[in-house]
Structure formats: C-alpha cells, structure tokens
Amino acid sequence: MEGETEEELRTRTERKVKKAAQLLFFRQHRIPGVKGWELKKALGDDYVEVIGVLNSALDKLGMEVKRISEEGGGEGEGKEKRAERDRFMIVLKSPVIEKASGERIDNVAMLSATLAYIISKQGKASRKAVEDFLSAKFPKQRIYFALDRYIKQGYVGEADKVLYIGWRARAEVDRKALLDLILGA
Amino acid sequence: MENYKNPGKQMKFGELFRLLNFCRTIQTEGTDPFDLDVKKFLETLKQYHKTKKWKSLDDLLLDAEAIAELAKIIELQGKWIKDRSSSFYIDPVLLELKLKMLEPQQLATAFFNSWHPIIAMDRITPQRLQEGLAYWNALLPFDERNDEFPFPSAIESAFGIEDLIELNILSKTEFDDSIKAVLNDLEARGRIEYHDFIYGDAFETSVKKAYLTSYLVNEGKAELDINPLEEEVFISPSNNANVNAKADHAQGRSIPVSLSYEDWLRWKEKQKRN
Numbered sequence: 001m002e003g004e005t006e007e008e009l010r011t012r013t014e015r016k017v018k019k020a021a022q023l024l025f026f027r028q029h030r031i032p033g034v035k036g037w038e039l040k041k042a043l044g045d046d047y048v049e050v051i052g053v054l055n056s057a058l059d060k061l062g063m064e065v066k067r068i069s070e071e072g073g074g075e076g077e078g079k080e081k082r083a084e085r086d087r088f089m090i091v092l093k094s095p096v097i098e099k100a101s102g103e104r105i106d107n108v109a110m111l112s113a114t115l116a117y118i119i120s121k122q123g124k125a126s127r128k129a130v131e132d133f134l135s136a137k138f139p140k141q142r143i144y145f146a147l148d149r150y151i152k153q154g155y156v157g158e159a160d161k162v163l164y165i166g167w168r169a170r171a172e173v174d175r176k177a178l179l180d181l182i183l184g185a
Numbered sequence: 186m187e188n189y190k191n192p193g194k195q196m197k198f199g200e201l202f203r204l205l206n207f208c209r210t211i212q213t214e215g216t217d218p219f220d221l222d223v224k225k226f227l228e229t230l231k232q233y234h235k236t237k238k239w240k241s242l243d244d245l246l247l248d249a250e251a252i253a254e255l256a257k258i259i260e261l262q263g264k265w266i267k268d269r270s271s272s273f274y275i276d277p278v279l280l281e282l283k284l285k286m287l288e289p290q291q292l293a294t295a296f297f298n299s300w301h302p303i304i305a306m307d308r309i310t311p312q313r314l315q316e317g318l319a320y321w322n323a324l325l326p327f328d329e330r331n332d333e334f335p336f337p338s339a340i341e342s343a344f345g346i347e348d349l350i351e352l353n354i355l356s357k358t359e360f361d362d363s364i365k366a367v368l369n370d371l372e373a374r375g376r377i378e379y380h381d382f383i384y385g386d387a388f389e390t391s392v393k394k395a396y397l398t399s400y401l402v403n404e405g406k407a408e409l410d411i412n413p414l415e416e417e418v419f420i421s422p423s424n425n426a427n428v429n430a431k432a433d434h435a436q437g438r439s440i441p442v443s444l445s446y447e448d449w450l451r452w453k454e455k456q457k458r459n
C-alpha cells in the first residue's frame with residue numbers, strides 16, 4: 001500500500017498469514033480445505049502470495065499447502081480465475097510418520113489396490129470391474145462395504161456405476177509414487 | 186425411416202449404424218479408440234454422399250450424428266496418446282498382475298509411502314455454539330414434527346409368527362414342534378459352521394431352517410459365534426442352565442447372515458466334492 005512503512009507491511013503480512021493458517025487448518029466445510037475465492041475474500045487480491053509465505057513457514061514443520069484443481073472451467077480460463085476455483089489444503093509434506101491412520105491393514109491394502117487399478121485404467125473403471133478385481137483376495141461383502149466407505153471418505157468417486165479417483169486421493173496420494181512403489185515391490 | 190424402403194440404402198445404413206454403435210461402445214467401455222478406422226469411416230460416409238445423395242431430414246441428421254460421434258472418437262484418440270506419453274502410463278495388464286501378486290501388507294506399505302494426509306481440525310467456536318442454541322430455540326417440539334419422522338406403515342413390516350398363526354397359515358403346536366426339531370438337531374451336531382447347519386438338500390427347507398434357527402438364537406437356546414475377519418459364523422446350542430438368564434438379560438441385537446440360492450448351490454457342490 002502507498003505510504004506504508006516496512007514495519008507496517010510486515011505486520012499486515014503476518015496478520016494475513018495467521019488468518020490464512022486459521023482458514024486452512026480449521027475445517028469450514030464438510031470437505032477440508034478452502035476455495036481460492038474464499039481465500040481471496042478473506043485475504044485480498046494478493047492471497048496467492050500470502051499462501052506462498054505460509055508455505056515457507058509450514059515447510060519447516062514438514063507440511064505444505066496443496067492446491068487441487070477442480071474440474072470444469074473453459075480452455076480460455078485465465079490463471080487467476082482458475083486459482084479462485086481451486087481448493088487449497090494443508091497436507092503432510094513427506095510420509096515420515098509411521099502411523100497416521102487407525103485403518104485396518106487389509107482396508108488400506110484394498111484402498112491401495114483400488115486406486116492403483118483405477119489409475120492404470122486412465123482414471124476410471126466400472127465398479128463391477130473393481131469389485132471383480134478385488135474379489136481375488138477379499139470376500140465380496142467386505143469389498144462392497146469398503147468401496148462404499150472409500151466413496152464416503154472421498155478417496156474414490158462414483159458416477160453411473162463408474163469409479164474414479166476422488167478429491168481426497170487427488171489431494172493426499174502421490175499417484176506416481178504409489179504406482180512406482182507397487183511395481184517396485 | 187423412409188429410406189429403409191430402398192434396399193441399397195438399407196445396406197449402407199446398416200454399415201453406418203454399426204459404425205455409430207462401435208463409436209458409442211468405445212466411449213462407454215473405454216476400449217482403445219484406435220480400434221476404429223477413422224479413414225474407413227469417412228470413406229463410407231463419402232461413398233454414401235456420392236451414390237445416394239442425402240436429401241431428407243433423417244439423412245442429414247444421421248450424417249450430423251456420424252460426424253459428431255467421429256469427432257468424439259478423435260478427441261479420445263488425442264487423450265489416449267496424451268495418457269500413454271505421460272509418466273503416469275503403466276501397462277494395465279502388468280499392474281493388475283503385480284497387484285494380484287502382492288500381499289496386503291505390501292500394498293498397504295506402498296499406500297502409506299505415497300500418502301500425504303490432509304491436516305484439518307474441527308473446533309466448536311463460541312459463535313457456532315450460539316448458532317446451535319438459536320437453532321435449538323427455533324426448533325418445534327418433537328411431537329409437533331411427526332411429519333419429518335413418519336412411522337413405517339404396517340403393510341411394510343414383516344409378518345411375525347403371531348400373524349401367521351392368526352391367518353391360520355401355521356399352528357402354534359406345529360411351530361413349536363419345528364423349533365424343537367431344529368434344536369434337537371443342533372444339540373446332536375454340537376458347535377458347527379452356521380451354513381453347514383442350515384443348508385440341506387433343498388433350498389426351500391434351508392430357508393425354513395434358517396428362519397426357525399433365528400428363533401432359537403433369539404430365545405437364547407442357541408449361540409452365534411462370529412469371526413468377522415474370516416467371515417465365519419458358528420452356531421452352537423446354549424448351556425441350558427443359562428438360557429433363561431440370557432433371554433432375560435441379553436441386550437437385543439440383530440445379526441444379519443446372508444443366504445442365497447447361489448451360495449446354497451456352491452455349498453452343495455462343495456459337499457459333493459467332499
């Protein structure tokens with residue numbers, strides 16, 4: 001801002017970074033994270049820069065702000081408009097902690113196999129194909145229950161009996177690393 | 186369509202419809218879009234233009250539909266090339282094979298090593314508490330909101346044993362005798378896998394036995410022992426001394442155990458093999 005001293009600028013930025021951290025750490029909606037337009041409304045036009053400053057602070061704690069692109073928007077949509085539609089959320093930067101989930105090992109295995117299978121089918125596969133694939137190792141009843149749960153949790157999406165990678169897997173799972181790890185195991 | 190009256194056109198339409206269906210199959214099944222020969226498709230259309238002269242509205246609509254479907258396939262071909270050239274592309278067959286070979290533990294480890302969990306917390310703020318209180322205050326008493334929670338109509342509820350007796354479908358003595366017979370059978374066989382106990386030579390009698398067995402469990406005369414990990418259910422007769430106590434004090438719970446004709450057939454096959 002015009003006529004603003006360096007001290008005032010720093011205080012203003014710190015205030016905005018604090019606000020951004022609160023918005024991103026505490027859940028506002030059913031789905032975690034905040035949309036770009038919400039951040040813009042709360043932090044101002046320079047919200048992308050503010051997120052950049054927050055990111056450097058989080059980096060020291062092993063976390064980062066992840067930006068997830070949402071479907072839709074035309075080809076000619078500008079960078080700014082796209083950022084407003086995108087969802088921002090904080091994730092663990094590197095998978096360092098031993099256990100960050102109370103999930104049973106076989107449920108995680110099923111999720112891992114489901115995601116890898118869907119990714120290998122270019123991002124979508126019929127629910128029946130996934131069920132048949134999983135049934136080689138798990139009872140059908142368990143598979144139905146597990147798939148419904150992954151859909152509810154956001155790891156997998158479903159439309160017209162076709163499964164696709166859900167918003168949560170897009171945010172949390174490094175898909176390339178998952179496939180590399182599976183192939184290299 | 187009027188044009189079908191002309192046998193020459195009918196033949197060509199057949200070819201065109203076959204190609205259109207093939208385009209739709211590629212889109213819905215996600216098969217290789219390069220299975221469609223685009224050049225041949227266009228040549229067929231061109232030939233038809235030359236020889237038959239499309240004039241009617243139906244002809245023109247079909248022509249437009251064919252071009253639109255072809256455009257979708259070309260778009261899919263572009264996407265397919267893009268996917269294959271990306272670093273994400275891995276032969277699905279190879280991956281499927283690998284997934285089948287891996288142990289659940291290895292799959293879970295791969296997931297955890299590529300997982301960056303979202304960090305999000307829930308917190309009730311004083312403002313949110315105030316909103317909750319305002320909602321509570323504005324809410325009508327429960328008995329004034331019956332429409333929001335309608336009771337299921339009587340017709341939807343299942344027939345109980347009393348209903349069957351009342352309708353003279355079953356007599357109380359007949360029912361008691363059947364229950365007793367099932368209990369005697371269970372006592373003779375001891376602890377046994379539930380399906381092995383229920384299933385018999387006919388599917389109908391198996392369902393009847395399952396129905397009667399549910400009464401034994403309900404009355405505390407039989408016990409179900411479930412191993413959810415292995416998906417096994419065992420049934421055993423209860424200790425007679427505790428039956429009444431159990432029936433009086435046990436907290437009611439429902440245990441769904443599925444029975445199906447296919448499952449019964451599989452069981453029969455297994456019995457034959459053994």
